[in-house]
Amino acid sequence: MRGYTMLSPTFIAMVLGLAMPLVVLFTLSFWLQEYLDFIRTFSFANYFEFFHKPIYRKLLLKSIRISGIVTIATVLLAYPMAYFIAFRIKKNKLVWLILITVPFWTSYLLRVFAWKIMLGYNGVINSGLISLGFISEPLAFLLYNPTSVVITLAHAWAAFAILPIYVSLEKIDRSLLEAARDLGESAWMTFLRVTLPLSLPGVIAASLLVFIPTVGDYVTPSLVGGPRGIMIGNVIQSMFGESQNWPMGAAISVMSMFTVAVIISLFLWGTHSSRKRIA
Amino acid sequence: MKKDQIRDQLASGKMSRRQFNRTLMALGASTVMMPMGARTALGDSGDHPTVFTWEGWEVPEFHGAYIEKHGASPNFAIFADEEEAFAKMRAGFKVDITQPCTYKIPMWYDAGILEPIDTNRLSNWPDITPSLKTIPGTVFNGKPYFIPTDWGQTSVLYRPDLAPEYEDNETWGILWDPKYKGRLSMSNSLVDGVMVAAIYSGAKNPFDMTDAEMEKTRAALKEQLPLIRFYWDSPTEVEQALASGELVAGTTWNDSYATMKAEGHNVKYMSPKEGAMTWVCGFCIMTDHDPAKIDKIYDYIDAYMSVEAGIFDITEYGYGHGNAKAFEQVDSQTLADLGFVSSNPDDMLSSGIFQVAMANEAELQEMFDEVKAGL
Amino acid sequence: MTTHRPWWRPDGFYVYAVLYLTFIYLPVLFLPLFSFNDSKYIAFPIKGFTLQWYGEMINNPSMLNALGNSVKIGLVVAILSTTFGLLAAKAITRYRLPGRGPIVGFIMIPLVIPEIILGISLLILISLANIPLSLLTVGFAHLLLCIPFSMLVLVSRMEGFDRSMEEAGLDLGENAWMTFWRVTFPIVLPGIVASLLLTFTISFDEFVLAFFLSSIEPTLPVYIWSSLRFPSKLPATLALGATIFLLSFAIVTFAEWVRRRGLRIESTPSI
Numbered sequence: 071m072r073g074y075t076m077l078s079p080t081f082i083a084m085v086l087g088l089a090m091p092l093v094v095l096f097t098l099s100f101w102l103q104e105y106l107d108f109i110r111t112f113s114f115a116n117y118f119e120f121f122h123k124p125i126y127r128k129l130l131l132k133s134i135r136i137s138g139i140v141t142i143a144t145v146l147l148a149y150p151m152a153y154f155i156a157f158r159i160k161k162n163k164l165v166w167l168i169l170i171t172v173p174f175w176t177s178y179l180l181r182v183f184a185w186k187i188m189l190g191y192n193g194v195i196n197s198g199l200i201s202l203g204f205i206s207e208p209l210a211f212l213l214y215n216p217t218s219v220v221i222t223l224a225h226a227w228a229a230f231a232i233l234p235i236y237v238s239l240e241k242i243d244r245s246l247l248e249a250a251r252d253l254g255e256s257a258w259m260t261f262l263r264v265t266l267p268l269s270l271p272g273v274i275a276a277s278l279l280v281f282i283p284t285v286g287d288y289v290t291p292s293l294v295g296g297p298r299g300i301m302i303g304n305v306i307q308s309m310f311g312e313s314q315n316w317p318m319g320a321a322i323s324v325m326s327m328f329t330v331a332v333i334i335s336l337f338l339w340g341t342h343s344s345r346k347r348i349a
Numbered sequence: 350m351k352k353d354q355i356r357d358q359l360a361s362g363k364m365s366r367r368q369f370n371r372t373l374m375a376l377g378a379s380t381v382m383m384p385m386g387a388r389t390a391l392g393d394s395g396d397h398p399t400v401f402t403w404e405g406w407e408v409p410e411f412h413g414a415y416i417e418k419h420g421a422s423p424n425f426a427i428f429a430d431e432e433e434a435f436a437k438m439r440a441g442f443k444v445d446i447t448q449p450c451t452y453k454i455p456m457w458y459d460a461g462i463l464e465p466i467d468t469n470r471l472s473n474w475p476d477i478t479p480s481l482k483t484i485p486g487t488v489f490n491g492k493p494y495f496i497p498t499d500w501g502q503t504s505v506l507y508r509p510d511l512a513p514e515y516e517d518n519e520t521w522g523i524l525w526d527p528k529y530k531g532r533l534s535m536s537n538s539l540v541d542g543v544m545v546a547a548i549y550s551g552a553k554n555p556f557d558m559t560d561a562e563m564e565k566t567r568a569a570l571k572e573q574l575p576l577i578r579f580y581w582d583s584p585t586e587v588e589q590a591l592a593s594g595e596l597v598a599g600t601t602w603n604d605s606y607a608t609m610k611a612e613g614h615n616v617k618y619m620s621p622k623e624g625a626m627t628w629v630c631g632f633c634i635m636t637d638h639d640p641a642k643i644d645k646i647y648d649y650i651d652a653y654m655s656v657e658a659g660i661f662d663i664t665e666y667g668y669g670h671g672n673a674k675a676f677e678q679v680d681s682q683t684l685a686d687l688g689f690v691s692s693n694p695d696d697m698l699s700s701g702i703f704q705v706a707m708a709n710e711a712e713l714q715e716m717f718d719e720v721k722a723g724l
Numbered sequence: 725m726t727t728h729r730p731w732w733r734p735d736g737f738y739v740y741a742v743l744y745l746t747f748i749y750l751p752v753l754f755l756p757l758f759s760f761n762d763s764k765y766i767a768f769p770i771k772g773f774t775l776q777w778y779g780e781m782i783n784n785p786s787m788l789n790a791l792g793n794s795v796k797i798g799l800v801v802a803i804l805s806t807t808f809g810l811l812a813a814k815a816i817t818r819y820r821l822p823g824r825g826p827i828v829g830f831i832m833i834p835l836v837i838p839e840i841i842l843g844i845s846l847l848i849l850i851s852l853a854n855i856p857l858s859l860l861t862v863g864f865a866h867l868l869l870c871i872p873f874s875m876l877v878l879v880s881r882m883e884g885f886d887r888s889m890e891e892a893g894l895d896l897g898e899n900a901w902m903t904f905w906r907v908t909f910p911i912v913l914p915g916i917v918a919s920l921l922l923t924f925t926i927s928f929d930e931f932v933l934a935f936f937l938s939s940i941e942p943t944l945p946v947y948i949w950s951s952l953r954f955p956s957k958l959p960a961t962l963a964l965g966a967t968i969f970l971l972s973f974a975i976v977t978f979a980e981w982v983r984r985r986g987l988r989i990e991s992t993p994s995i
Contacts, residue, residue, distance in 0.1 A: 073819025077827065080812035080871060084831050087868040091837065091845035106460050125715075125722050151744045154737045164917060165980050169745075171921045172972050173752040176965040177948050178929045183589075183766055183958075184751035187758070191595035192768055194754075210531050214579050228748050229925060230873075233918035237881045240914045271880035279876060279922075282835040289931070292537065293586070297577040300721045306838050308718060311432030312539055313711040314456075320841065327836045331829075399940060404950035405957075407786075424940040429950045437936055440844045441851025583952035593767035608956060612764055 098320035108317065116321030126305065130326055133301040134333065136216060137284040140223040144280050145273060147224065148231035152272075153265075155232075156239035167236070171229050178226060182293050185222050189213040189294075214296030222294050223284055231276040238272025239265070267345060274341055278334065285330055302326050397423040398445035398642045398649060401434060406448060406499075410661045414652035415645075423649050429583075430538075438462060438635075445638040445646050450630040452540050452556075454495050455486045455706040457633065464634045465492035470647040473654035478673040478694045481629060486706050496650055497631040497671040499662060500694070502618075502701060503541045504625035506591060506605055507598035509617045515598075519619040521549045523598045525569070530576045534587050534599035537580035539713050540704055541626070545600055546570045548623050548702065557708040563716065570720045580721075591616060602628075606688045607667030618688050620700075627701035631671065663687065669694055756966040764956050778967075780960040787964060790947035793859055794928050797943060801866045802924035808867075809874025809919055810912070816875075817882040832876075834869045842868070843936030850937070857939035865933040870923040877922060881915030 189212040196208040288303030309319030407425040428434035487495035547555035550565040606618035659675025762772035931945040
């Protein structure tokens with residue numbers, strides 16, 4: 071009972087704020103739009119259209135692929151950094167955590183412009199390569215394609231991967247590691263058999279925190295993705311804007327949320343069973 | 350069914366579970382619908398009206414006379430594009446005045462959010478350029494719903510040093526020139542982007558195309574896609590890229606020409622042989638406005654339409670202003686530097702393709718999205 | 725465990741840390757650079773030195789006001805969402821709750837739901853309730869968005885937390901609050917810090933919800949988005965970004981310096 075009491079403030083706050091959006095989302099998705107009016111009869115037409123027209127499937131898959139790559143890249147790059155802060159830094163860990171976060175207090179838009187300076191036509195990388203004599207014409211492929219979307223997102227979400235991983239590494243009992251070493255395990259084996267499994271909750275949290283929000287992102291693809299950069303979020307956005315088709319926008323959102331939920335469940339199930347096997 | 354009834358029935362246990370569920374659904378449904386018509390008190394602060402407009406139009410230079418009379422500026426809520434503004438108002442955001450462009454007026458009128466404007470209450474109305482007073486799609490049942498404040502052009506801004514052959518051959522076609530693959534950009538919007546493809550592909554009326562013309566437009570967009578570096582969402586992006594030489598040409602509004610010229614960049618603004626596009630933005634009074642503030646609403650609009658505000662608009666922002674007298678006050682050299690080809694606004698307005706409301710926007714947007722998705 | 729290595733054979737982790745910090749800092753360092761550049765356009769080559777943009781920044785009250793709004797909302801949201809997240813995380817990890825899965829799933833929804841839908845439907849809800857839009861409504865929306873972040877971080881910290889330590893505290897006759905303060909809190913502290921940092925960052929940078937739920941008081945991202953309309957406003961925005969960056973950097977350094985001094989004084993043996 072105490073557990074529920076403890077949970078209830080958070081739960082109530084979420085119900086207050088979320089119940090209505092969910093009702094709106096699901097109700098809308100079964101309605102239809104005619105010019106400016108909603109046709110309020112129950113209909114699967116939007117869902118039918120979702121499966122019927124290739125654009126939605128294609129963009130949803132593309133978004134999931136890009137977010138997946140971003141998530142893997144971000145988490146892999148973040149892990150050694152989190153490990154470094156947790157095990158190699160003895161003092162002032164807080165300072166390090168803040169140092170990791172400070173770059174992200176500059177506005178996201180400004181950081182996107184900064185990446186354009188880095189990757190752009192006569193940006194830092196191109197100018198550098200030209201002055202070193204490696205290339206004579208600026209490389210155009212650095213910017214405005216899926217790669218630049220991945221780079222920009224992996225940068226933007228770096229702190230969101232480092233912090234959860236650090237937090238779970240930090241709680242590992244140091245005597246466990248020493249015990250493993252005393253038993254003659256190599257440093258690498260200790261890591262694989264003790265540290266990594268124990269830090270898995272952090273890795274899972276980091277993966278979810280990066281993966282879920284990036285699937286629906288529409289700002290980054292339109293700013294650095296180039297002419298073919300659109301993802302599912304851009305289509306949802308235009309359904310609520312220029313297309314004036316809120317019900318279709320809701321249906322696409324429901325499908326995209328559903329797909330993400332399935333992927334997360336599979337991911338959690340997979341990590342859970344592999345954790346069990348290690349244990 | 351009224352809420353009280355529902356509660357009574359629930360209390361007395363008369364309502365079956367099924368019935369209750371059905372009612373709940375209806376409640377959810379009406380919850381979704383209500384704000385569309387409901388008047389809710391939002392965005393409301395103090396005695397001054399709230400103006401929902403673009404960033405940059407809220408500066409005091411535009412409403413000096415209002416400040417003089419009422420001692421302060423009105424309240425401003427800012428939007429970055431009209432679609433988001435419309436969605437926000439449809440969801441219940443209440444404001445007194447908005448400042449959209451002409452091509453949005455018919456839809457906003459149909460949505461029932463616009464109120465007719467009494468032009469007799471505006472002392473500056475007689476000085477407004479006559480052709481702006483009767484733009485198609487801004488007058489309904491003989492009543493004006495729109496006060497034209499600013500106008501300008503959408504055309505191609507290009508680097509003559511990088512594409513010299515277009516200096517004597519100004520055409521939208523530069524945006525389809527394979528020589529400049531990866532060095533071209535277009536607006537990521539229907540009115541300033543897809544319409545360009547419609548004009549280029551020869552649609553008779555780009556704003557109301559036949560099915561065959563739609564297909565030609567789609568083909569033009571598909572042909573152009575591999576040549577495009579990026580579709581821009583803000584003038585900042587396209588100007589940055591033109592300045593750095595990343596782009597050779599891109600569609601822009603005419604103020605981009607003025608800004609870049611003033612910065613010393615070698616750029617030219619086209620008068621395409623197919624015709625540049627002309628846009629007009631202006632004030633609407635919303636049905637949701639606070640009736641107690643109606644005098645101040647008119648005072649604000651009138652202040653914006655004054656000659657002083659007009660001169661500021663023309664010289665500082667490079668846009669045309671609705672007040673014809675403001676034009677007379679600016680010398681022709683300044684006008685030429687700003688890219689105005691004529692000091693008579695009517696000349697420029699009549700030479701261009703006027704942006705009006707687009708038929709089947711949803712279909713156009715879907716087409717644009719499909720092209721971008723590579724379909 | 726630490727061995728002192730000569731400088732020419734550095735620990736691989738240090739090398740990696742330096743590279744990684746370069747990756748996250750390098751793009752950001754261009755903001756200060758271009759904020760002093762005498763051109764409206766962010767592009768190489770650098771034209772010349774100017775303080776003009778900083779002047780424009782100081783003389784732009786609406787931008788500074790927007791910054792103030794964002795800082796206020798960010799701080800309040802960070803503290804509140806971490807409190808809510810902490811309660812939920814503790815309940816979830818400490819007790820066996822039937823129905824825990826669906827409840828946790830529900831709390832996670834703001835992560836999955838597209839922000840534009842959350843924004844529009846919250847606006848519908850708020851206008852139905854006749855609540856005027858203000859910074860409070862933006863804060864509420866950010867709170868919803870931040871709680872799942874906070875909860876996930878804290879759950880990963882508290883999972884596998886040794887309950888016997890808390891029980892020992894209770895056995896020693898301490899009340900629940902004291903036990904929390906003296907036993908639980910120090911253990912979850914890193915999680916709390918991480919949660920505060922993350923939630924502040926999210927709120928400080930969030931645009932969509934803030935657009936739909938703000939009225940005449942914009943937050944900084946809303947302001948910056950709309951000001952992209954005028955390229956000539958970008959440099960002043962850059963100056964602001966650079967100032968935020970350098971200022972937070974300076975504050976962290978100063979705070980750390982003060983702390984170290986404090987430690988040194990404490991540890992000086994008093995005779």
